[in-house]
Every structure is written in structure tokens, then in C-alpha cells.
Amino acid sequence: MKWSQFFNTSIGKKLLVGATGLFLCSFVLVHLVGNLQLLKNDRGEAFNAYAAFMGHNGLIQFIAWGLKIVILLHAFVAIQLTFSNRAARPVKYAVNPGNQTSSWFSRQMAIMGSILFIFIVIHLAQFWAKFHYGDMPTQTYEGMAQPLKDLYAVTYDAFQHGWVVIIYVISMIALSFHLIHGFKSACQTFGLNHKKYNGLINFIGVWIFGIAIPIGFAIIPVFIFFQ
Amino acid sequence: MEHYNMNLTLKVWRQKNKNDQGGFETIPAKNISSEMSFLEMFDVVNEGLISEGKEPIAFDHDCREGICGACSMHINGRAHGPWAGTTTCQLHMRAFKDGDTITVEPWRAGAFPVVKDLVVDRSAFDRIIEAGGYISINTGNAQDANNIPVDKHKADLAFAAAACIGCGACVAACKNSSAMLFVSAKVSQLALLPQGHPEKDSRALNMVAQMDKEGFGSCTNTGACEAECPKEISLTNIARLNRQFIGAGFSSEK
Ligand code: HEM
Ligand code: SF4
Ligand code: FES
Numbered sequence: 001m002k003w004s005q006f007f008n009t010s011i012g013k014k015l016l017v018g019a020t021g022l023f024l025c026s027f028v029l030v031h032l033v034g035n036l037q038l039l040k041n042d043r044g045e046a047f048n049a050y051a052a053f054m055g056h057n058g059l060i061q062f063i064a065w066g067l068k069i070v071i072l073l074h075a076f077v078a079i080q081l082t083f084s085n086r087a088a089r090p091v092k093y094a095v096n097p098g099n100q101t102s103s104w105f106s107r108q109m110a111i112m113g114s115i116l117f118i119f120i121v122i123h124l125a126q127f128w129a130k131f132h133y134g135d136m137p138t139q140t141y142e143g144m145a146q147p148l149k150d151l152y153a154v155t156y157d158a159f160q161h162g163w164v165v166i167i168y169v170i171s172m173i174a175l176s177f178h179l180i181h182g183f184k185s186a187c188q189t190f191g192l193n194h195k196k197y198n199g200l201i202n203f204i205g206v207w208i209f210g211i212a213i214p215i216g217f218a219i220i221p222v223f224i225f226f227q
Numbered sequence: 228m229e230h231y232n233m234n235l236t237l238k239v240w241r242q243k244n245k246n247d248q249g250g251f252e253t254i255p256a257k258n259i260s261s262e263m264s265f266l267e268m269f270d271v272v273n274e275g276l277i278s279e280g281k282e283p284i285a286f287d288h289d290c291r292e293g294i295c296g297a298c299s300m301h302i303n304g305r306a307h308g309p310w311a312g313t314t315t316c317q318l319h320m321r322a323f324k325d326g327d328t329i330t331v332e333p334w335r336a337g338a339f340p341v342v343k344d345l346v347v348d349r350s351a352f353d354r355i356i357e358a359g360g361y362i363s364i365n366t367g368n369a370q371d372a373n374n375i376p377v378d379k380h381k382a383d384l385a386f387a388a389a390a391c392i393g394c395g396a397c398v399a400a401c402k403n404s405s406a407m408l409f410v411s412a413k414v415s416q417l418a419l420l421p422q423g424h425p426e427k428d429s430r431a432l433n434m435v436a437q438m439d440k441e442g443f444g445s446c447t448n449t450g451a452c453e454a455e456c457p458k459e460i461s462l463t464n465i466a467r468l469n470r471q472f473i474g475a476g477f478s479s480e481k
Binding site for chain 1: 238251301303304305330332335336337338341400402403404405432435436438439442443444445446447448449450451454455462463465466467468469470472473475476479481
């Protein structure tokens with residue numbers, strides 16, 4: 001089987017979704033750690049220095065562009081699979097089992113993913129596009145030769161609006177629901193299903209990626225709004 | 228358990244043939260004993276229909292002891308009805324109460340076209356088996372015991388996978404109509420034993436290719452198949468199939 005054929009099989013496509021999904025999980029973790037600096041009460045010194053470093057480091061910029069391709073690939077293949085899976089049952093059942101045979105989260109992947117996709121577009125337009133291509137305020141800190149682009153101030157401005165905060169919180173609920181099933185599911189797709197490790201996989205998937213990380217993200221806009 | 232009789236209302240899918248649109252028909256089922264199997268209840272209902280000069284309900288069945296996998300039907304939204312680890316022929320009417328309405332539908336999957344009423348064509352499974360679900364040499368007579376050592380644990384796993392009866396409940400229960408549980412059981416049962424192991428790579432590649440060709444959906448790991456499988460085939464088999472498919476994809480030379 002050639003690679004082109006391999007990645008055209010149902011399992012091959014699942015592997016693409018799983019691999020890109022796990023890459024996105026690792027990104028989400030790093031992104032949260034960086035963003036938590038927004039909660040520091042330092043007029044944005046740490047966060048803006050971090051943003052400047054991330055925005056200029058060649059390797060990180062390379063990964064950042066790769067990330068956009070990964071998101072598109074993940075969404076494209078996942079949605080393609082979703083449609084072909086729907087088409088595999090041309091006549092639907094009159095009565096469905098609901099949550100009796102599968103978890104609710106596992107059946108909402110495409111919907112939660114689509115919410116995330118819309119969110120990612122809004123989020124990139126709001127911060128990434130502005131940071132790189134828009135008009136940015138600057139801020140000078142003690143002991144620094146050059147002023148830094150003040151992404152910290154842009155963020156604090158954005159989250160003064162209640163509706164922006166609500167969009168962010170809803171999107172993080174979608175992230176939570178997507179990853180509660182997504183992380184475990186990706187492990188199974190890669191063939192990792194073993195008595196000794198299933199407890200750990202479940203813990204990481206549900207509690208770390210599904211609950212702790214989305215809450216961590218959601219705290220930021222809520223905290224800023226109530227500042 | 229107390230034996231009781233009940234009157235039920237059946238909402239059964241009726242469809243004359245492959246090309247007919249089909250639709251639900253409401254049929255009363257009177258004086259049904261709690262000790263009957265679901266299929267025996269259908270027998271009684273069909274006797275009634277025949278005596279009224281009506282067309283009996285077509286449904287698939289053969290062994291009526293839970294080993295052939297023929298008795299496919301979706302009962303109140305559940306493949307083979309509400310009991311776990313049971314085929315329809317092993318489902319007893321004590322699962323229902325007097326006055327219940329029971330909705331019975333055929334397996335729904337593009338790859339399992341309805342032939343008539345509740346009967347579907349499951350020959351897509353046969354074609355998947357033909358694509359590699361066998362050992363392509365004659366393995367000869369039974370060897371002396373212990374001539375080919377087999378790890379007890381692997382033998383148990385192979386035996387558990389070999390319990391699959393090809394009933395199609397996994398496909399019927401899956402929101403994607405995926406046949407992964409069936410294919411993984413067939414692949415595992417052979418790959419875990421010495422006779423089947425040499426061909427494991429080509430088997431995984433060919434059976435999955437055929438599975439896709441038949442129009443089954445892909446697996447999203449919801450676990451509905453495992454929950455509905457009458458033989459309680461484990462999802463660990465799907466993980467094994469994924470591992471073998473990945474390995475075979477990396478190493479295949481064609
Ligand atoms: C931060 C963003 C995202 C992360 C971390 C993420 C993560 C994941 C993971 C780990 C999986 C499981 C893969 C597997 O089952 O093998 C997955 C599956 C999936 N993702 Fe995402 N995803 C993200 C965004 C998206 C977006 C934007 C979409 C769609 C527009 C999407 C749609 C899907 C779908 C449809 C599946 C397959 C569903 C299933 O296996 O049941 N995801 N995602
Ligand atoms: S895996 Fe289970 S549900 Fe699927 S065909 Fe085999 S016995 Fe039936
Ligand atoms: S009739 Fe054979 S399994 Fe039910």
C-alpha cells in the first residue's frame with residue numbers, strides 16, 4: 001500500500017485526525033502556560049516580552065505557520081470523515097439509543113470542532129492578525145532599549161466587552177467537550193488501549209485536557225472583565 | 228421469576244423489497260407469554276397474520292440459540308433489544324411489560340441493504356472475509372499437543388475474538404455504520420495464533436480496504452459497538468487492528 005493509498009483509507013484518515021489532534025493538544029497546553037502571564041499585575045511586562053519573543057523567533061514562527069496548516073488539515077479531514085460517516089447510513093433509525101450505548105461527548109465531536117473552528121478564526125483575527133499586521137499600541141518598560149508592542153493592553157481592552165467574554169467562555173466549553181472524548185479517542189486510534197495505561201489516559205484526557213486546561217483559558221477573560 | 232401474559236403493540240418496519248420505500252405498520256401482539264423469546268413472539272404474530280390472509284413479517288433467523296448471528300433487528304433503538312450481550316433470539320419477552328409499544332426496525336446501513344421487512348443483506352461481511360479473513364494454506368491435521376507452543380493468554384484473547392458471530396450489531400449500533408469491531412475481531416482471532424500470524428500484514432491491509440469499499444463508515448471510538456455486541460467483543464481488538472494496520476502500512480513494499 002502506497003502512502004497516498006494509506007492516508008485515503010478510513011484508518012489512515014483517522015490517523016491524520018488523531019495526529020493533528022494530539023499536536024493541537026500539545027499546543028493548547030503551551031499556549032495556556034504563556035497566556036497565564038496575562039494575569040500578572042506587571043503592566044504586561046512579562047506577557048509582552050513573551051509575545052515579542054514568540055513573534056520573532058524563527059523556529060517558533062515556523063511552528064506557528066505549521067500550526068495553522070495543522071488546524072486546517074485536522075478540520076478538513078475530520079469534517080470529510082463526518083460527512084462520509086453520515087452517508088454510510090442513508091436511512092436513519094426512528095428510535096435511537098441516546099446515551100445508553102455511547103457517551104454524549106463522543107457524538108458531538110464535529111459540532112464542538114466546528115464551534116472551535118469559528119472561534120479560532122475570530123481569535124486569530126482579534127489578536128494574531130492585529131499583533132503582526134495591525135496598528136499596535138506600544139509600552140516601554142524600565143531597562144529595555146526598545147518599546148514593546150502592547151498585546152497585554154489589547155487583550156485587556158478586548159475583554160472589557162461582556163459579549164467577547166461570553167464567546168470565549170462558550171468556546172472553552174466546546175474545547176472541554178471536544179477533548180473529553182478527543183484525547184482518549186486519539187490514543188485508541190493509535191492503538192493505545194492497555195489495562196495498565198487506560199486509567200492514566202482517561203485521567204489526562206478528561207481531567208487535564210478536558211477540564212483543567214479549558215478552565216485555565218476561560219479564567220483569563222473572566223478575570224480581566226472583573227478587574 | 229413470575230410468569231405472565233401481556234398484550235403489546237408492535238410498530239414494525241414493512242418493506243416489500245429492496246426498491247420499496249417502506250414504512251412502519253402497527254400490529255397488535257396479543258396474549259404473549261413472558262417466557263417466549265422475541266422470535267417466538269414474532270412466530271405467534273405471524274400465525275395470526277397468515278390466518279387473516281395477510282403477509283407475515285419477514286425476519287432473519289436460523290439457530291435460535293445465539294450462535295449464528297442471523298436474527299438482526301433494532302428493537303426500541305437497541306441492536307438486538309435492551310439486554311446486553313444477547314442476540315434477538317435469546318431476548319425473552321420478560322424484558323417487556325403488558326401494554327408496551329415496541330418499535331422494530333431493520334439494521335440501518337448503506338452496506339446492509341434491506342431485502343424485505345426486517346431482513347437485510349449482510350453479504351458485505353462475507354466479502355470482507357474473502358479479502359483476507361482466512362489462512363491461505365492448508366494447515367493440515369491437528370498437531371501433537373504442545374508441538375506449536377501458544378501462550379495461554381494469547382489463546383484466550385484469540386478465543387474471545389473468535390466468538391464474533393458476524394451478526395452486524397456493531398455496524399447497526401454505530402452512528403457511523405462502522406464495521407471496525409467485526410473486522411478487528413476477525414483480524415485479531417487469526418493474528419494472535421501461530422497459523423494466522425505470518426499473513427497478518429496483508430490481511431489487515433486487504434480487509435480494511437474491502438471494508439472501506441463496501442461503504443462502511445470510519446470509527447470514532449464511541450464504543451457503541453462494544454456496548455451492543457452480543458458476544459461482548461472488546462474495543463481492544465480495534466486498537467490491535469489499528470496497530471497492525473499502521474505497522475503494515477509502514478512496512479508494505481507494494
Ligand atoms: C484546539 C483545537 C482542537 C483540538 C485540540 C482538537 C483535538 C482533537 C482530538 C485529539 C481528536 C481525536 C482524534 C481521534 O479520535 O483520533 C479530535 C477529533 C476530531 N476533531 Fe478536533 N481538535 C481541535 C479543533 C477542531 C476543529 C477546529 C474541528 C473542526 C472544524 C475539529 C473536528 C474534529 C472532529 C470531527 C474529530 C473526529 C471526531 C471523532 O473522532 O469522534 N477539531 N480533535
Ligand atoms: S463484533 Fe459482535 S456485534 Fe459485530 S458482528 Fe461480531 S458478534 Fe456481531
Ligand atoms: S437466530 Fe442464530 S443468533 Fe439468533
